[in-house]
Amino acid sequence: MSQQIQKVTANDKEMLSNPKLALVQGPLNVVMKQNVTLSCLSEPGYPPVRYTLFKHNQQVSALNRSDLTPALFTLTISSASDTGEYKCKAEYNNSSGGKYSNSLNFTFIEPISKPVLSSPTSQTKEGQNVTLSCFSENGSLPITYQFFKGRQSISPQKTMQKREAAVIFLFMNSLSDFGTYKCKASNSFSNNTKYSNAFNFTLAEERSHSQPLIISLGLILLLLIIGFALAIPLFIIPLYKAKKIKSTRPSIGLTSPVNAEESENEVIYSEIEPVKPEEEYINFSVIRREEEKGENLKLQYWNI
Numbered sequence: 001m002s003q004q005i006q007k008v009t010a011n012d013k014e015m016l017s018n019p020k021l022a023l024v025q026g027p028l029n030v031v032m033k034q035n036v037t038l039s040c041l042s043e044p045g046y047p048p049v050r051y052t053l054f055k056h057n058q059q060v061s062a063l064n065r066s067d068l069t070p071a072l073f074t075l076t077i078s079s080a081s082d083t084g085e086y087k088c089k090a091e092y093n094n095s096s097g098g099k100y101s102n103s104l105n106f107t108f109i110e111p112i113s114k115p116v117l118s119s120p121t122s123q124t125k126e127g128q129n130v131t132l133s134c135f136s137e138n139g140s141l142p143i144t145y146q147f148f149k150g151r152q153s154i155s156p157q158k159t160m161q162k163r164e165a166a167v168i169f170l171f172m173n174s175l176s177d178f179g180t181y182k183c184k185a186s187n188s189f190s191n192n193t194k195y196s197n198a199f200n201f202t203l204a205e206e207r208s209h210s211q212p213l214i215i216s217l218g219l220i221l222l223l224l225i226i227g228f229a230l231a232i233p234l235f236i237i238p239l240y241k242a243k244k245i246k247s248t249r250p251s252i253g254l255t256s257p258v259n260a261e262e263s264e265n266e267v268i269y270s271e272i273e274p275v276k277p278e279e280e281y282i283n284f285s286v287i288r289r290e291e292e293k294g295e296n297l298k299l300q301y302w303n304i
Contacts, residue, residue: 015044019051019090021101029109029188030077040088040101041070052089060086064093083108107188112139115185117196123204128172134183134196135165147183154181178203 019042026036040051051071052062063071077083083106091098115136124130134145145166147155158166172178178201186193 015046016049016090016092016099017042017044018099019088019101021086021088021104023104024072025074028105029107030083031109031111031189032077032079034077036075036077036106038073038075038086038088038104039070040073040090041068042090042099043068046092048093050091050093052091054087054089055082056084077106077108080108082106107140109140109187109189110138111189111192112136112143112185112187112194114194115145115183115196117181117183117199119199119201122200123202124172124178125204126172126174130170130172130201131167132170132181132183132199133165133167134185136185136194139185139187139192140189141187143185143187145183145185147181149179149181172201175203177201 019040022039024037024039026034030036038053040053042049042051047068048064048066050062050064053060053073060075061073063073065071071088073088075082085103085105087103088101089098090101113136115134117132117134119130119132121130132147134147136143136145141163142159142161144157144159146153146157147166147168154170155168158168160166166183170177181199181201183196184193185196
């Protein structure tokens with residue numbers, strides 16, 4: 001009898017199949033602090049069966065089942081390190097070996113932040129090429145971007161596997177190409193599409209050909225004003241003072257006759273030349289005027 005029981009038990013052990021690992025609650029794309037539930041069951045099998053959950057060959061939890069109900073494992077995804085590949089193992093108690101299940105891979109996803117739409121320039125001309133870049137700083141990869149002008153899509157979706165901006169090139173062919181642009185970003189996080197700021201391209205004003213000439217003339221005029229302002233204290237004021245001093249000096253002498261009717265007999269003393277330090281005498285002229293009938297006064301000079 002005991003041999004028959006052992007034979008039945010051995011046959012049942014041989015009937016233990018690879019368990020099946022299934023997701024009961026929650027998604028495979030998980031977010032921070034999210035709970036998920038996994039079930040592990042081997043059928044057919046002979047209870048009791050021990051089920052062990054592994055993450056990258058590291059034991060996470062173990063449960064014993066005395067019936068044919070599955071083992072349920074509840075996990076809390078606290079960080080990105082809790083994501084990855086999970087498997088379960090089914091084995092009879094106090095036996096070696098066991099069989100492994102299929103694997104389930106959990107991916108950590110993060111909501112994306114509002115993307116930023118930018119360009120090296122906001123002013124351009126007709127017939128010129130411009131670039132637009134859209135970038136979301138936060139959010140789990142991959143991130144999908146799309147560009148719009150107004151409400152109309154102007155590019156196919158661009159999926160970025162790396163943390164880098166999506167870039168498109170535009171040709172400003174006509175005035176209709178100027179205006180407001182936007183982009184949107186999305187990832188595997190459900191209901192998580194966000195739109196960027198608005199970016200406007202405006203038509204750059206063309207400079208007139210006379211504008212450089214006007215600027216040059218203005219600079220020349222400014223230089224002339226500065227030069228005149230510097231010349232006033234350096235040249236004009238000293239020259240004016242010199243003329244004023246010269247005009248206040250006494251007359252050097254008389255060289256022309258004087259009418260007798262306009263003057264009476266008198267003696268006038270006047271300085272002829274300034275005194276020079278190196279000379280040892282003072283030079284004066286004495287002018288004597290004598291009145292004669294019908295004749296001009298005669299001038300006589302005497303040096304002292």
